[in-house]
Amino acid sequence: MGSYLVRRFLLMALTLFGMSILIFVMLRLVPGDIADILVDAAGIADAKEKAKIAKELGLDRPILEQYGQWIGGLSRGDLGFAYVSERPAIEEIAPRIPISAKLTLMALFFSIILGVPFGVISAVRQNTALDYSLRVISLSGLSLPSFWLGLLVLMASVHWFGTIPIYTNEPRGFLQEVGLLAIPAAVVGFRSSALIMRLTRSSMLEVMRQDYIRTARSKGASNTSVNYNHALRNALLPVVTVIGIEAAFLVGGLIVTETVFNIPGVARFLVEAIRWRDYPIVQNLVMLIAFVVVTVNFLVDMAYMVLDPRIKYAD
Incomplete structure (x- = not known):
């Protein structure tokens, strides 16, 4: 177990290092930079003035030097200065992280608390009216774009309540937040x-057809015991993988x-x-x-050992 964790952490570090190179290079392959944008916004046509701005921002330095400066500052907790606001980047980023984190965790909680139970119910009540209804709802959820659903919610809120649930920076309590x-x-x-929900349903149906489930039923185990103690735990392995992927996707x-x-979070910024x-x-x-995605994948691997004792990571 110890050697596995060491290898896993080394792989995480290597992945983040590769991501840093990819992010740095791809960002600079995009035509134009902040100096071009500032010069165009100010209506300046003087090339010398543009070169002066680029020098002040450090954009005239070699690419390797810029990368080394960024990585060195990142290792020390120095994220540099934002070019637009001319404030430390950490001061611009830090206030937005809790907002996006709360939104992501609440969305993930909503997904799990509805998706898993309804998926189990749909599998247990296969080919019933309830099953068909839940499958229609799940298909609707996969078909509706989030932005369109969000606009529908805003319009419905205005029509029924006369207000729009827009986020503001006004002080509020935890429950209001x-x-x-x-x-x-x-x-x-x-x-x-x-x-x-759809993955839980299909995984449950597959597990419920296994021999050990039929054996448990033949020994007189109740439906509740078979469905929730025997089938659900094994059916959750692929579901946990998807939950981890969705958590990374939500970020x-x-x-x-x-x-x-109008939420001032990380993604909008x-x-x-x-x-x-x-x-x-x-x-x-x-x-x-990238760090959040890599960390979530690591936590999913650790969750496998909790859900399935047959999975062992040898030293």
Whole structure:
């Protein structure tokens, strides 16, 4: 177990290192930079003035030197300065992380709390009216784009309640914060819950056809014991994998939801930084998302051992 963890952490570090190179290189392959944007916005046509701005921002240095400076600062916790606001990047990013984290966790909770139970019910009540209804709902969740569903929720809120559930920076309590984020979390989590429900159903049906399930029934085990103690635990392995993938997807897939509901989170800020070619912000935000994805994959691997004792990671 110990050697496996060491290898796993080394693989995570190597993956993040490769991601850092890819992020850095691809960002600079895009035509134009912050100096071009600032010069065009100010209506400056002087090439010398543009070169002066590029020098002040460090864009005239060799690529390897810029990369080394970024990685060195990242290892020390120094994320550099945002080109647009001229403030430390950490001051721009840090306030937005808790907002996106709460939205992501609530959306994931919504997905799991609806997807898994309804998937189990649909499998246990296979080919009944309830099963057909749940399958129609799941197909609807997979078919409806999140941004369109979000706009429908906003229009329905205006029509029925006369207000729009838009996020504001006004001080509020914890319960008010949760209530305000619950609507966009449900919107973005609806698709994930539909996917988890369908996968749980198919996985449960496959497990329930296994020989050991028939053996348990023949020994007189109750339906509740067979379905939830024997079948569900084994059926959850592929579901946990998808939950991990969806968690990673939600981290980077909140752009439209945060824009529609005016949520000042990480994803919306990333789009603005890309538009302005604000390299320090874009690099650090994408690295943050990459770190979350790699960490979630590691936690999914660890969850396998808890759910299935047959899985062993030898030293």
